[in-house]
Amino acid sequence: MDDFSTLISALEKNISSSTDKKLSYLRSDLHKAIDNLYTQVESVMWLNKRLSLKAQLPPLRGWPVSPDFLLKLHTWIRKNKPKIIVETGSGSSTLVIADALRQNGFGKLYSFEHLEKYANQTYETLADEHLTPWVELRVGSLEVWEGPHLNPTGADPISKWYPLNLAGIEGVDLLLVDGPPGNTCQYARYPAVPAFIDRLSPNAQVWMDDANRQDEKDVCEHWAENYGFNLEFFPLEKGLGLLTRK
Incomplete structure (x- = not known):
């Protein structure tokens, strides 16, 4: 040093x-x-210090969620004790959320992943840490999205999102948006709120990772304007857009 x-x-x-x-x-x-x-x-x-995991987290550099985001996420869950959480894109955040739910003693995470390879890696780690009871992984290739979107009609690439396998998901207290990848299409993460808006609890929060990027900023601002959220940006390493009910 x-x-x-x-x-x-x-x-x-x-x-x-x-x-x-x-x-x-x-x-x-x-x-x-x-x-x-x-x-x-x-x-x-x-x-x-706060995690109860036996092994270390996956590498947190490059594409994965940054440590400052994960710390804020774990702290928020332990304090606010949400019952239902949904995330788009699995990985280190899945483990951190599941650990926080286990420490709380209740709650469920529904994690959407479009790549079987990463879903299997996440499930294996969850199993090693005895965290599978807290998580339901929903895996499926991205499909054409026909709902509201900022991506222009007829754009190339076309708008895609996760399969609309939303059965049983109600009263979502936290919607964490960290997928699909930005190269899927322009404004790739936009469908998250249209897909879940009727399934959010009255005091739900929506967290957008990578909110330093212009696409994600635009998406957050459009969600706030069109779906009645307050919006605040936090200067984390990759940015956090946080939307709360008005």
């Missing part, structure tokens, strides 16, 4: 002594990167 601090100090001195605007930008980016790294490491440490 001392060597790392020394290196950072040396870089800052070199950058500070330069009048080159590009180096000034580099200095700013360096500070942001260090601050974010610290936040994510700190979040992982606190998250591990």
Whole structure:
């Protein structure tokens, strides 16, 4: 850690002594990167203290949900004790949600996944952690979506979403939107609220991961305007759009 601090100090001195605007930008980016790294490491440490898992979580870099998001998610579930949760896109968030429900002693997660490979990986980890009673995985290839969408009619690629296998899902207290992938179509995550709007509980919240991206911001703003939500964005690593009932 001392060597790392020394290196950072040396870089800052070199950058500070330069009048080159590009180096000034580099200095700013360096500070942001260090601050974010610290936040994510700190979040992982606190998250591990709160989880009751025997093994470690899957890698949390790249595409998976970031540690700061997972920490906020686990904390919210433990505090607010939702009965029914739905997520689109399975993975590390599935394990964190299931762990929080188990600690609460009640609740159910319905997790929608379109790729059998990832669903099997998630189920195997859930089984290893004895978390399967808390989760129902609903797996199926993406299908053509014919409901409301921001993706223009006739767009290429066409609008797709998870199979509408919603039987038995009522009174959803938390809808976590982290799929399908952005390259599925433009505004790929839009169908989540139209699909579940009549199945949300009166005090339900909708969480959008990756809300730093413009597509996800646009989707959140459209949901808020058209479905009667208050909207707040949180500056997590990848962004969180949080919608609550008015």
